[in-house]
Amino acid sequence: MSDVSPPPAPVFHARGLSKTYVMGDVEVHALRSVDLDIFEREFVVLLGPSGSGKSTLLNILGGLDAPTSGEANWRDHNLVGADDAELTRYRREHVGFVFQFYNLIPSLTVLENVALVTEIASHPLNARDALALVGLEHRLDHFPSQLSGGEQQRVAVARAIVKSPDVLLCDEPTGALDYETGKVVLAAIVRANQQLGTTTVIITHNAAISGMADRVLRLGGGRIVGEERNPRRLSPDEVHW
Numbered sequence: 001m002s003d004v005s006p007p008p009a010p011v012f013h014a015r016g017l018s019k020t021y022v023m024g025d026v027e028v029h030a031l032r033s034v035d036l037d038i039f040e041r042e043f044v045v046l047l048g049p050s051g052s053g054k055s056t057l058l059n060i061l062g063g064l065d066a067p068t069s070g071e072a073n074w075r076d077h078n079l080v081g082a083d084d085a086e087l088t089r090y091r092r093e094h095v096g097f098v099f100q101f102y103n104l105i106p107s108l109t110v111l112e113n114v115a116l117v118t119e120i121a122s123h124p125l126n127a128r129d130a131l132a133l134v135g136l137e138h139r140l141d142h143f144p145s146q147l148s149g150g151e152q153q154r155v156a157v158a159r160a161i162v163k164s165p166d167v168l169l170c171d172e173p174t175g176a177l178d179y180e181t182g183k184v185v186l187a188a189i190v191r192a193n194q195q196l197g198t199t200t201v202i203i204t205h206n207a208a209i210s211g212m213a214d215r216v217l218r219l220g221g222g223r224i225v226g227e228e229r230n231p232r233r234l235s236p237d238e239v240h241w
């Protein structure tokens with residue numbers, strides 16, 4: 001018997017990933033031959049200047065967009081060759097999204113906003129449990145307009161994790177929030193990563209958040225131009241900006 005454990009298999013495996021937008025005579029190379037593996041339970045932060053390709057990469061990982069060329073696999077599913085129906089199924093079963101703006105349904109309560117997702121997911125958590133995980137178990141019957149921005153974003157995090165996604169993809173989740181509120185939202189995302197084992201990828205312009213990651217990827221001009229691994233992940237309480 002060998003005591004050498006096999007290397008962990010990546011959940012995402014991308015090679016030569018490229019995305020070119022063509023508008024008339026203009027070609028925009030949003031991603032240029034990106035090679036990337038992301039591993040189960042990993043917490044990855046994507047940094048980079050505006051226009052460096054962060055959202056394009058996240059959208060391809062989440063099955064919202066297709067690359068122009070290259071390989072992109074989610075476990076054994078090929079995301080490049082998938083048709084719309086397959087991508088929809090992939091997103092529905094495996095991916096939770098959190099964006100900068102919360103996009104809650106204003107006429108539904110907090111609990112109803114989250115419970116809606118449990119009706120279309122195959123292995124959902126209980127909506128109340130997801131809201132407890134983000135610390136909102138006492139606001140179930142409130143409407144979004146009765147909540148602060150940070151509380152609404154925590155509802156959005158609960159809505160993303162209630163389907164128990166394999167991966168949580170966050171595009172500037174604290175971009176519209178003040179310092180203290182941003183930290184509470186980050187703590188909710190970290191809790192989902194640690195308690196549910198959800199692989200997490202966060203885009204941010206806030207370099208301080210990178211201390212919370214297992215790994216930090218820097219994008220520039222559509223390429224990965226830097227990669228760092230943190231020896232220890234900081235908790236949201238330990239990061240300051």
Ligand SMILES: Nc1ncnc2c1ncn2[C@@H]1O[C@H](COP(=O)(O)OP(=O)(O)OP(=O)(O)O)[C@@H](O)[C@H]1O
Nearest residue numbers: 021028029030048049050051052053054055056057
């Ligand atoms: N639908 C689109 N059509 C044409 N060009 C696009 C489209 N989406 C993105 N781009 C271009 O691709 C490049 C990368 O954009 P992307 O949104 O991925 O960057 P980003 O790093 O996320 O930027 P930001 O931090 O400003 O959100 C940019 O030059 C952008 O203008």
